[in-house]
Amino acid sequence: MTVLHPTGVNHLALSTRDMKTQLTFWSDVMGCAVKALYWMHGVEDTFHGFVELSGESYIAFVQHPDNAGEITLGVTHAGNAAGPVTAGTMQHVALHADSFDDLLALRDRIRAKGVQVMGPIDHGMLQSIYFGGPEGLALEVTTGSDIPANQWIDPEVVDLCGISDAELDALKNPEPYASQGGGVAQPNRDAWPNATLLPVERHDATMAIPDEVAWERLSETTPPVRTESGPA
Template identity: 60%
Template sequence: MTAIDTQHALDRTTDEGSPRRPEDLDTGAVPAPDLHPGGVNHLALATCDMKAQLEFWGDVLGCPTKGLFWMHGVEDTFHGFVELSPGCWLSFVQSPANPPEPVWGVSHAGNAASPVTAGAMQHVAVDVGSFDELLTMRDRIRSRGIQVMGPIDHGFCQSIYFAGPENLSLEVCFGEALDESRWIDPEVRDLCGIDAEQMERLKHPAGFTRPDDPVAQPELDESKPSMRYPRPVLDAIMSTPDAEMWDRVENTPPVP
């Protein structure tokens, strides 16, 4: 066993020296049935120039770099992280296979109002804690020679808009909680094919209680979303037991 393998094994152990398993982290706590994701852990964006992205987010927006390492389980690919807030990051994935040029209206929108392929990121908005902070961010961005549109008052938030490296369409905003009684437009609801009963269900999603035994991996249903891999690869991934998948990628920091 090499020194790296030994460190890897040590970092995968419990205090008692045995390998750390998923069940070691499972406390048996029962979350509330209305559990849902509580925020964005990280939003991953493709890049061909990691340094330019980290420089922009650090110098222009003040976000510190928190991680830069080989992407786990992906050959020849870097993964970088800048911090937006504790527990919330923007990440960049640099692969030699990333196409360098945008296809307007397909891969990139170019601004917060233009069309782009369904499922692609139209624009990304990051948050500040007050209107004064929003104005400070506007001035910081402009001080770096970058044009800013706004602020604009959307009612539930106030926003500024600008561009980032590799044609990112960006927004900084300050806002408040959305009141669904005021911000769900019946006309738009109807145009989306959502009736009043369906909207009530969307406003109040059904809860879920975790069963005593893990739910089995379902068979592939072509009518439901699935990750895009060649079918034999997808089948192999989805048939791998969870306990085995746990050990498939590196999980130790690159610097001891």
């Protein structure tokens, strides 16, 4: 039996009010090919765009007509990799480079496109460069892998987080899990009452939809076609 867990980030979805500017930045400055740009399934007047980091990893953008445009540092955006921001929001995103040489080459590319870059900085377990993207994005490119936990888990910080020795051991060694073939029933939300997608009543109604009904009725496998009345 092996430890079952996600193996990477398939896509990080970011809010935007200017899809063209974001896609241009990520294609021209970062070198990421645009792979999708379409009406978002089931969301009125909303665009969805994807740029490719690799065949299994993307940066996505959602342009909703009601996306707010005001940036408040410390609330909506951190502004940099060390700034405060509202809990549950993205503090910054770090993209992976395969080697230190690739990190420097990416710095050259980004600077050549007119974007200022700070670094590299050696953090021990990884090395990073830092820069800003459109609409206040705090961005990093880093190289490094296989973090040695025994070196980088600080007992003082563990204690300040209220984590006991037993809890730390469990966090470092997740329980293995044997697949049930998709047969586990939907639990109630008592264990994680704050892990909700929607306002509570709508969340409960959504999560009550049987799995097979959600698959049958909510799946959309082709881009919607725009009509006079909206996406079809």
